[in-house]
Amino acid sequence: MKFESQVIPLKSTISDNWFYLLVDGDSCVLIDPVDPTVAIEAVRSRGLELSAVVNTHWHRDHVAGDDDVCKAFPNAALLVAAGDHDKIASLISTKATGLLHHGDSLKVGESAWAVVDTPGHTHGHISLQRGSDFLCGDTLFASGAGHCRAGDPKVLFHTYEEVIRHLPAETRFYPGHDYAVRNLEFALSIEDAEPTRSALEKAAEVVGFRSVVLKDEKQVNPFLRVWEPAYQDIVRSHAPEVWKSWSQRTTSSEETAFCVLRELRNSW
Numbered sequence: 001m002k003f004e005s006q007v008i009p010l011k012s013t014i015s016d017n018w019f020y021l022l023v024d025g026d027s028c029v030l031i032d033p034v035d036p037t038v039a040i041e042a043v044r045s046r047g048l049e050l051s052a053v054v055n056t057h058w059h060r061d062h063v064a065g066d067d068d069v070c071k072a073f074p075n076a077a078l079l080v081a082a083g084d085h086d087k088i089a090s091l092i093s094t095k096a097t098g099l100l101h102h103g104d105s106l107k108v109g110e111s112a113w114a115v116v117d118t119p120g121h122t123h124g125h126i127s128l129q130r131g132s133d134f135l136c137g138d139t140l141f142a143s144g145a146g147h148c149r150a151g152d153p154k155v156l157f158h159t160y161e162e163v164i165r166h167l168p169a170e171t172r173f174y175p176g177h178d179y180a181v182r183n184l185e186f187a188l189s190i191e192d193a194e195p196t197r198s199a200l201e202k203a204a205e206v207v208g209f210r211s212v213v214l215k216d217e218k219q220v221n222p223f224l225r226v227w228e229p230a231y232q233d234i235v236r237s238h239a240p241e242v243w244k245s246w247s248q249r250t251t252s253s254e255e256t257a258f259c260v261l262r263e264l265r266n267s268w
Contacts, residue, residue, distance in 0.1 A: 010042050015061050016177055024109025027051050034061050036068035052077040056137030057125040058087035070094045083124020120156020121146035134173050141175045142212045144183035145223040157258040169215035186268050187222050191234050226257035235260050
């Protein structure tokens, strides 16, 4: 499969993660290389020079490969999400050589990726954007959103409200996991009616790894539908007690619906 902007997806053999190799000319950067064997082979087999390893957030399934990869490529910088730096440092022995903040620019050869704050899954989660490509870590998945066990669903909602949903319609997201099948099943558990079922069935035809496009996700991703008043009503009627509980802690019906969905998905 050919991917635009030289984003090469890599599948971990030791977890259910997907991670990424960004390439420009002979230079490359690895994003969250949890599987060091796959990561090292991806660089060496292409004859590339690894300039950096980047961590979008602190979770072990995104940083566990750092030490082996940095040992294999001692000239590569280790650049980590600034807000998650302390937690990352507690999990690996390699010291970060740089911290990434919102608005920073990550150079890959002659190209540049913008660092975007996308907190919620963790306090300091970042994403990377270049043109229509958006490497989102565990912020957004196909038909789903990241859990908030180490974060805050209200914070994640504001990331969606202020960043994600306002991106151009053709924005292509590259997530850290493929949970599409389970997420689609959850979406149907909330609303099993036309045209939702047709849209979900169409999405299910291409499950397996894929980048996901914002305009399509707005039709099938429950967490991107909470701005629809009719969908808010569906969520409220589906779980009235959960809605009542969250409505006392949120400031809008959109935020309430988002947090209710995240709680329901946690135990679904």
